[in-house]
Amino acid sequence: MADEWKEDNGRARPADDKTWALIEKTMLASVREQRRARRWGIFFKLLTFAYLIVMLVLFTPLLSLGKKGGVTESGAHTALIELKGVIADDEKASADNVVTALRKAFDDSNTRGVVLRINSPGGSPVQSGYIYDEIKRLRGLHPDIKLYAVITDLGASGAYYVASAADAIYADKASLVGSIGVTAASFGFVGTMEKLGVERRVYTSGEHKAFLDPFQPQKPEETRFWQQVLDTTHQQFIDSVKKGRGDRLKVEGHPELFSGLVWSGEQALTLGLIDGLGSASYVARDVIKQERLVDYTQEDSPFDRFAKRLGASVAERLALYMGWQGPTLR
Incomplete structure (x- = not known):
């Protein structure tokens, strides 16, 4: 195990620079993926909220019809x-x-x-x-x-x-x-x-x-x-x-x-x-x-x-x- 690590200015790092680069690339890709997922999550939440608002606007008049006393009756x-x-x-x-x-x-x-x-x-x-x-x-x-x-x-x-x-x-x-x-x-x-x-x-x-x-x-x-x-x-x-x-x-x-x-x-x-x-x-x-x-x-x-x-x-x-x-x- 000791052969796989070298001292660099007092810090230990992988001997193989390609391995380190691959790890760094993988971590950056993971961060980008998390950011992308977060953006899509916010987008879908806003879309759902907008949908609910539209539904409320469209159906509130219909729900109000459930109230009694809203229509003038014909006949004594x-x-x-x-x-x-x-x-x-x-x-x-x-x-x-x-x-x-x-x-x-x-x-x-x-x-x-x-x-x-x-x-x-x-x-x-x-x-x-x-x-x-x-x-x-x-x-x-x-x-x-x-x-x-x-x-x-x-x-x-x-x-x-x-x-x-x-x-x-x-x-x-x-x-x-x-x-x-x-x-x-x-x-x-x-x-x-x-x-x-x-x-x-x-x-x-x-x-x-x-x-x-x-x-x-x-x-x-x-x-x-x-x-x-x-x-x-x-x-x-x-x-x-x-x-x-x-x-x-x-x-x-x-x-x-x-x-x-x-x-x-x-x-x-x-x-x-x-x-x-x-x-x-x-x-x-x-x-x-x-x-x-x-x-x-x-x-x-x-x-x-x-x-x-x-x-x-x-x-x-x-x-x-x-x-x-x-x-x-x-």
């Missing part, structure tokens, strides 16, 4: 709009979806009446307020078109807030109605942190900036402040229900009416929370006198649902984990 009918699930900005029962459906229903010259069919535990007071205000506005613009709220299984809190804006409310005798109250819940982990020997460090600018931090002890003055926020929101809820229901509410002798309790449809009728017992079909057939129902409910297309999932904000997730969700009508 009763417009049906579903309000189902939690009322929140990123849910099916968002103010944007419900308001869009309401506008299309009222603007259709063939609409003889509107049924808002509700099955919801409530949700955001802001989103509920948006829908409430829009119902009032549309009723003012179209006084000849009546809107009836029909509660199926559940019409509570923010959902009842919305229903109270209708001309009349119907429910089944076993429906759950009411829950006129506000809640905001979190957790307290102070004792747990102490037991684990973990120290919480929070740096803020503003004396009360971290007042809802579940890892710090509550302060009496901050608890009182937060209660005032909830009480204010509750009073706004009560005022809106009173304005919507008027003298039909049996407030006298029933102080528990705005306590957050929930009643059956039969009890709600006695309390003036609803106007009658019946289904959406009953209201269309016997109240509006137009049995044909046309669904105007706004539903996201597959593309919209994908985009919403993709665009969920990190801040929103952090707020959920930290317990900072704001007041909820539930």
Whole structure:
């Protein structure tokens, strides 16, 4: 082996210069091949990306056709709009979806009446307020078109807030109605942190900036402040229900009416929370006198649902984990 190597200025190299040249040539060829493969890889990735963009542009209009309520219906009918699930900005029962459906229903010259069919535990007071205000506005613009709220299984809190804006409310005798109250819940982990020997460090600018931090002890003055926020929101809820229901509410002798309790449809009728017992079909057939129902409910297309999932904000997730969700009508 010693004969195959020679010393050259203190460095060992192959005795055969041709062997070294061949190794060098092979290594350079390998580098060039890697660069070529990388360039082609980038090219195909860009090509694939461009293809996806083109497909989205071409098929988005077709996917949007999956939304209900997008076409004006011919012939007299009763417009049906579903309000189902939690009322929140990123849910099916968002103010944007419900308001869009309401506008299309009222603007259709063939609409003889509107049924808002509700099955919801409530949700955001802001989103509920948006829908409430829009119902009032549309009723003012179209006084000849009546809107009836029909509660199926559940019409509570923010959902009842919305229903109270209708001309009349119907429910089944076993429906759950009411829950006129506000809640905001979190957790307290102070004792747990102490037991684990973990120290919480929070740096803020503003004396009360971290007042809802579940890892710090509550302060009496901050608890009182937060209660005032909830009480204010509750009073706004009560005022809106009173304005919507008027003298039909049996407030006298029933102080528990705005306590957050929930009643059956039969009890709600006695309390003036609803106007009658019946289904959406009953209201269309016997109240509006137009049995044909046309669904105007706004539903996201597959593309919209994908985009919403993709665009969920990190801040929103952090707020959920930290317990900072704001007041909820539930």
